[in-house]
Amino acid sequence: MTHLKIDVHHVTRIEGHGNIIVNAKDGAIEEVRWEVPEAPRFFEAMMRGLHYHDVNYVSPRICGICSLAHNTASIEATEAAFGIQPSEQTLLLRKLLFHAETLQSHVLHSCFLVAPDLLNVGSVIPLAESHTEVVVRALRLKKFSNDLADVIVGRKTHPLTTVTGGFTKFPDESALKSVRPRLLEAIEDLDRMVELFKSLEMPDFVRETEYIALKRPDEYAFIGGDIASTDTGSTPPENYLEITNEYCVPHSTAKFTRHNRDSYMVGAIARYNLNHSQLLPKAAETAAQLGLTAPCHNPFMNTVVQLVECVHAAEDALAILDHFIARGVKNEKPIEKVQAGRGVGVVEAPRGLLIHDYTFDEKGYLVEANCVIPTNQNHMNIQKDFEALLPGIVNRPEGEVKLLLEMLVRAYDPCVSCSTH
Amino acid sequence: MKPKVAFFDFTSCEGCQLEVLNFEQEVLQLLNLLEIVNFRELMTERSDDYDIAIIDGAISTDADVARIKEIRERASILITIGACSSLGGVNCLKNAYPMEEVLSVVYGDAAGYYNTIPARPVSAVVPVDYALPQCPVNKAEFLEVVKALLLGKKPEIPNYPVCAECKMAENACVFDLGRTCLGPVTRAGCNALCVTWGRHCWGCRGLVDDPNVDAATDVLKEHGLTAEDIVNKFRIYTAWTGGSE
Numbered sequence: 001m002t003h004l005k006i007d008v009h010h011v012t013r014i015e016g017h018g019n020i021i022v023n024a025k026d027g028a029i030e031e032v033r034w035e036v037p038e039a040p041r042f043f044e045a046m047m048r049g050l051h052y053h054d055v056n057y058v059s060p061r062i063c064g065i066c067s068l069a070h071n072t073a074s075i076e077a078t079e080a081a082f083g084i085q086p087s088e089q090t091l092l093l094r095k096l097l098f099h100a101e102t103l104q105s106h107v108l109h110s111c112f113l114v115a116p117d118l119l120n121v122g123s124v125i126p127l128a129e130s131h132t133e134v135v136v137r138a139l140r141l142k143k144f145s146n147d148l149a150d151v152i153v154g155r156k157t158h159p160l161t162t163v164t165g166g167f168t169k170f171p172d173e174s175a176l177k178s179v180r181p182r183l184l185e186a187i188e189d190l191d192r193m194v195e196l197f198k199s200l201e202m203p204d205f206v207r208e209t210e211y212i213a214l215k216r217p218d219e220y221a222f223i224g225g226d227i228a229s230t231d232t233g234s235t236p237p238e239n240y241l242e243i244t245n246e247y248c249v250p251h252s253t254a255k256f257t258r259h260n261r262d263s264y265m266v267g268a269i270a271r272y273n274l275n276h277s278q279l280l281p282k283a284a285e286t287a288a289q290l291g292l293t294a295p296c297h298n299p300f301m302n303t304v305v306q307l308v309e310c311v312h313a314a315e316d317a318l319a320i321l322d323h324f325i326a327r328g329v330k331n332e333k334p335i336e337k338v339q340a341g342r343g344v345g346v347v348e349a350p351r352g353l354l355i356h357d358y359t360f361d362e363k364g365y366l367v368e369a370n371c372v373i374p375t376n377q378n379h380m381n382i383q384k385d386f387e388a389l390l391p392g393i394v395n396r397p398e399g400e401v402k403l404l405l406e407m408l409v410r411a412y413d414p415c416v417s418c419s420t421h
Numbered sequence: 422m423k424p425k426v427a428f429f430d431f432t433s434c435e436g437c438q439l440e441v442l443n444f445e446q447e448v449l450q451l452l453n454l455l456e457i458v459n460f461r462e463l464m465t466e467r468s469d470d471y472d473i474a475i476i477d478g479a480i481s482t483d484a485d486v487a488r489i490k491e492i493r494e495r496a497s498i499l500i501t502i503g504a505c506s507s508l509g510g511v512n513c514l515k516n517a518y519p520m521e522e523v524l525s526v527v528y529g530d531a532a533g534y535y536n537t538i539p540a541r542p543v544s545a546v547v548p549v550d551y552a553l554p555q556c557p558v559n560k561a562e563f564l565e566v567v568k569a570l571l572l573g574k575k576p577e578i579p580n581y582p583v584c585a586e587c588k589m590a591e592n593a594c595v596f597d598l599g600r601t602c603l604g605p606v607t608r609a610g611c612n613a614l615c616v617t618w619g620r621h622c623w624g625c626r627g628l629v630d631d632p633n634v635d636a637a638t639d640v641l642k643e644h645g646l647t648a649e650d651i652v653n654k655f656r657i658y659t660a661w662t663g664g665s666e
Contacts (some may be wrong), residue, residue, distance in 0.1 A: 046517070125457065
């Protein structure tokens, strides 16, 4: 009798803590489970009573990787509650910041967390010797995307200048001009990264699921828009509870979600499946070069779609940067207005749909909060992928099965501590 | 032999580990000087044989308590990076409520599935050799401390207030702008980053050793305030009052 027993206690090279449990005897699967033992921080409970400026400051601490996405969702929710319509310049600066964060996060994921598996090593550390150029390029891209954000927000991780109603400080022309040549260099670096990934093969596995992402009529959505499902179409963000339907399971401190099926997927693949026709020209061309066609039902391809999004983000960032270099950035005072009420902010964090929902009292103190995190929404889809993938590989050597399941988890780019918050 | 270094994360956003990865070019140089044997967010290999343990995140579950004690036994030097591991961080905001309440606000009827204890800094559970608070950790300071340790020197962590650095940065005083700021009582070392970017100090580096003595008394006096007055206005990083081991 052969007994396959896998117990990966804390999967490596992902953000946060997750376990993989498998038990199979003679090819018959007895148990396969994705567990989330992350220590919860209780943001929704502990932010109650904070002034809205402090809510906007504390809530990015839900996630160190996508703090800008949380900060933006938090600010957008606050502005919706107070009835503030931010200026065009504010919206454009936020979009530029999002591109910086998307680049930073996707490069971290694809080069540092995923590439080692595809190149048969345990981490990026040995790659520093064997693939020096790849590592140096990835570090340069990451540094650039951090520096691009720093110019606007002072500090990429837990930004400083972003507030409800606008910004507290603005980049001057010389700072913007100084990042432009580096953005051009980043675009070239991305081209080479695309070349590298063209030569790497992703595991072949297909499972169609429901895909959910923001959708806007005017562009590939990262901030605002309606919540769209490949199964059921679009719905306004205020109705997000009809989509997310959060519930608890004992083996996960993160909540799970379901909508039209047992599970759904958010993130780069979901955005691509819903919005691929809105990719900018070079990004669309990159998708074609990488052999991507919509719809994509292979979760391992999430990393490849992220690369396409990097190209899109860099392309759009250049247009925005040039706009500001040509017209300058005005010193606008943040719009101040406070009223009692509820507001919902929706953004596409690098890992997918992110929702902050706040209720404030008439003085702007938080009464109630609810945050739905991208990885929350993916946990059950990871489980369903496990259940679909395992039967086809259960008779392979244990090491191989373990690696494939770990690679599947990593493909989702999970942000586990964020999902538990 | 290169010293063996292990990174461990507890209750946090993992932003501090990310900041360490954000060293970019310096990471490659550091790798020549020390051997990273455990860093779950970065590498698959892991070993329990290490000299220096670098901790981020607060202690907030029974399992956290057991795990940090085990790490302390193995490490000869234990460093906490960031506000969560060094001060308890934003996690301690929940301590204002009974644990049953925060569990039921977040998990409703399913609250019984989960365990949580009031959040606390690592130093409340085991002795800490060097604490580098700041949210997120200050990369430059971290690098300086690692360099000092490699050279066998004792790292220096400032015990003067942020106001000193803020004046050097030629910022307008937040109090003069009619707002309140924790700079007069907060440990310097950040170059007054938040004020420089148009905000106030939230105190993420913790208080100076004795706020009544080491604070920027001139700034406080000028605005008719005491250290206590302003500390009580901010609770984001000062919610842990349980002291240390």
